[in-house]
Amino acid sequence: MTRKLLTGNGAAAWAARLAQIDYVPAFPITPQTEIIETLSHWIDNGDMPGKLVTLESEHSMITAAGAAASTGVRTFTATSSQGLLYGMEMIYTVAGWRAPFVLINVSRALASPVTLEPDHNDVLAARDSGFLQIHCATCQEVLDATLIAYRLGEDERVRLPVIVNEDGFYLSFTREPVTLPNSDEVKDFLGEFDAQNMHFSASSPASQAVAVLGGSPYSYFRYECHLAAEKALVVYDEIRDEFEQRFGRKYDAVESYHTDDADYVFFMMGCFATKAKAAVDGLRAAGWKIGLLRPRLLRPYPAQAIRQLLTGKKGVAVIDQNLSMGKGGILHSELTSVLYGDKNAPSILISFIGGLGGRDISQEEFFEMAKQLKQATVEGITPAPRLLYTADELRQIHKLQAIAHVEREAYE
Amino acid sequence: MKTASRILGSAFFNEGYEVQDAPRYGAERRGAPIFAFVRADNKAIDERGVITHPDLVIVADDSLVTVPAAGVMQGLDEHAVLLINSHVSAETWQQRLNTKAQVLVLPIKDAMQNRAELPYVSAACVGAAARLLGMISQNALVRAIDEELSHLAADKINTNRTRAIEAFELMTTHENCIQQRPSVSALDYQQPEWVELPFEDARISAPTIHASLTSVEVKTGLWRTMRPVIEYDRCNHCWWICSSTCPHNVISVEDNSPVIDYDHCVGCLVCVAQCPPHAIKAISEAEAKQSAVEQAGETT
Incomplete structure (x- = not known):
């Protein structure tokens, strides 16, 4: 066991190395590239076994990952943003093959306009695909969640591919102290990939992606996928306990920070949640009873745990680092859907949209969200959803538009 | 960095x-x-x-x-x-x-x-x-x-x-002149000046850049670390070569002579490589600024 400074991307690469993966189909994209660069360097150097192949697109890369996993080898791949979308047809397709592998998504906001910095619209586009999703908040978690993801996806009760999500820049390029477990410890924890009936031999061909006509067989296969994803909640908790026992770090499906005695709760996903932790500390120092809930698992959605943790709370500020055009924050919708009809649920859920395209969320803004949350619970009125956006930011945009407007007038 | x-x-x-x-x-x-x-x-x-x-x-x-x-x-x-x-x-x-x-x-x-x-x-x-x-x-x-x-x-x-x-x-x-500042206090902090984002129609709010004026306004010359300088006594006025190979289209021709627009030249030095009589030299920006200061001193 060693403790060293690693980026989120470095931690992801180390997880693949420690998991003794056999095959990496790869295609580079910012901010994911460092992961496959690191792995290709190691494989080339003989530091780790395995085979890395650069494919001609993410569409082919995800197909290759699913196909390789279907032959019973442990497979790792990684992408980001536009790449994930480019491969989206195969994301849905390979999940139905019931062949487990791990895909790291380094979150980066989607075009248009093009940007490099993170929000969660990319990974949320894969929300309904059948891939399980684990969301990370620290570089240590990227490493640990990837190991957990192999156990989870490969479990015979689950057998689904898993996306492990790390935020671009804020994790991918940020170094933090990371404890690297020994290779033997990881080997004991993960064991060999038991591929069960998935295998490949030239003499006995198998087709794992059949076509069905009529809705009935289709419904069966799709719903079995859903049941397997739901089963993954139970399996996850078992793996969480074993992981804690072996490595001393505990990763609940929903992270709760100071929620036991809290009246108010921040609810959000991804690494900006550590900024919320700092704000919770600041608010508690000023006498607030406030905490943070962060779903690590988005699929399967830990609905029961969330309901329990929010029982009796006065209000929740849901901070969505994503946006569903014409609806609003996706986490907000997900949360309201599991609280509806529960008489002990908090009556106020305020929706904030923040951190789009990596836009910072300051400590002052967390304090202000808490203040508005408290006020809303006192008045009993839920305010309209709010984009975290300041007058100064609007001035900057208008400054840029000033040039464009002169030109447009010339064209119109 | x-x-x-x-x-x-x-x-x-x-x-x-x-x-x-x-x-x-x-x-x-x-x-x-x-x-x-x-x-x-x-x-x-x-x-x-x-x-x-x-x-x-x-x-x-x-x-x-x-x-x-x-x-x-x-x-x-x-x-x-x-x-x-x-x-x-x-x-x-x-x-x-x-x-x-x-x-x-x-x-x-x-x-x-x-x-x-x-x-x-x-x-x-x-x-x-x-x-x-x-x-x-x-x-x-x-x-x-x-x-x-x-x-x-x-x-x-x-x-x-x-x-x-x-x-x-x-x-x-x-030594030791830096002190860790206390974290922002939740009791006394500068309130963020949030605004309601106003609705603006797509003629304004679509992320479109019409190239011409924006290209003029953005002084890409600030990107330059090396500056190409034409030595006109060596220039044989085959202006078509440098002006048409410039990837940023910043070499214009006046009276049969090439002229570099330093507001927009990014210093890629393609012209330096292309010039047949080797009449374009490259100097560092710092050096160029220093000599500009000296020249200004001489004229005043």
């Missing part, structure tokens, strides 16, 4: 601190400002991303002070220390910027004349920072340089060590 942040991060880590270090990559082009940041604490660090209230700001290139995208002045208050790598004195910078921050100068070696010195600016900045912080020993600093630069040749590592130690010693009188 990414390397500088990693050396400083590792030095803190070697001294037993919790650390976070990260670069922030900007535009993928020559001369684009890049910054990197380091946090260190005795306990696990929950804050992340850009530092809005810095204790120490280090500017490796003083021409960045005027570049808005570099954001050098952001968050500078009476608590902060600003260290600039510059020829100009600290007093002058203090006066120019009218800042409440304490300004210190890391005097430029002969980097301007000797471009081979440029890669060592990072090590010098880290050496200075280590001494100003007063939390990093010279041993921890050198160990961090060895760790982070282990892929370089031994003589390069040695020069980095030497530059770092020189700067470390240069800052002796200011």
Whole structure:
């Protein structure tokens, strides 16, 4: 066991190395590239076994990952943003093959306009695909969640591919102290990939992606996928306990920070949640009873745990680092859907949209969200959803538009 | 600067601190400002991303002070220390910027004349920072340089060590001048000035750039580190060659002579390579500015 400074991307690469993966189909994209660069360097150097192949697109890369996993080898791949979308047809397709592998998504906001910095619209586009999703908040978690993801996806009760999500820049390029477990410890924890009936031999061909006509067989296969994803909640908790026992770090499906005695709760996903932790500390120092809930698992959605943790709370500020055009924050919708009809649920859920395209969320803004949350619970009125956006930011945009407007007038 | 942040991060880590270090990559082009940041604490660090209230700001290139995208002045208050790598004195910078921050100068070696010195600016900045912080020993600093630069040749590592130690010693009188600022108080904080985003129709709110005027307004000449200069006594006025091979279309022709638009020339030096009579030379921007100052002096 060693403790060293690693980026989120470095931690992801180390997880693949420690998991003794056999095959990496790869295609580079910012901010994911460092992961496959690191792995290709190691494989080339003989530091780790395995085979890395650069494919001609993410569409082919995800197909290759699913196909390789279907032959019973442990497979790792990684992408980001536009790449994930480019491969989206195969994301849905390979999940139905019931062949487990791990895909790291380094979150980066989607075009248009093009940007490099993170929000969660990319990974949320894969929300309904059948891939399980684990969301990370620290570089240590990227490493640990990837190991957990192999156990989870490969479990015979689950057998689904898993996306492990790390935020671009804020994790991918940020170094933090990371404890690297020994290779033997990881080997004991993960064991060999038991591929069960998935295998490949030239003499006995198998087709794992059949076509069905009529809705009935289709419904069966799709719903079995859903049941397997739901089963993954139970399996996850078992793996969480074993992981804690072996490595001393505990990763609940929903992270709760100071929620036991809290009246108010921040609810959000991804690494900006550590900024919320700092704000919770600041608010508690000023006498607030406030905490943070962060779903690590988005699929399967830990609905029961969330309901329990929010029982009796006065209000929740849901901070969505994503946006569903014409609806609003996706986490907000997900949360309201599991609280509806529960008489002990908090009556106020305020929706904030923040951190789009990596836009910072300051400590002052967390304090202000808490203040508005408290006020809303006192008045009993839920305010309209709010984009975290300041007058100064609007001035900057208008400054840029000033040039464009002169030109447009010339064209119109 | 990414390397500088990693050396400083590792030095803190070697001294037993919790650390976070990260670069922030900007535009993928020559001369684009890049910054990197380091946090260190005795306990696990929950804050992340850009530092809005810095204790120490280090500017490796003083021409960045005027570049808005570099954001050098952001968050500078009476608590902060600003260290600039510059020829100009600290007093002058203090006066120019009218800042409440304490300004210190890391005097430029002969980097301007000797471009081979440029890669060592990072090590010098880290050496200075280590001494100003007063939390990093010279041993921890050198160990961090060895760790982070282990892929370089031994003589390069040695020069980095030497530059770092020189700067470390240069800052002796200011040792320990940086104090960790308290975190923002939830009782007394500056309220964010949130606005309702107004609806604007697609003619305004679609992210469209009509090229012509924007291209004029954006002074891409600021990106340049090397400047092509036409020596007209050698120019044989085959103007079509340089003006049509310029990838940025900034060489125009006046009276059968090529003229470079320095507001928009990015210094790619394709023209220097293409010119048949070798009449275009390349000089460093710093040198060009210096000679402009001297010329102005002569004319007044």
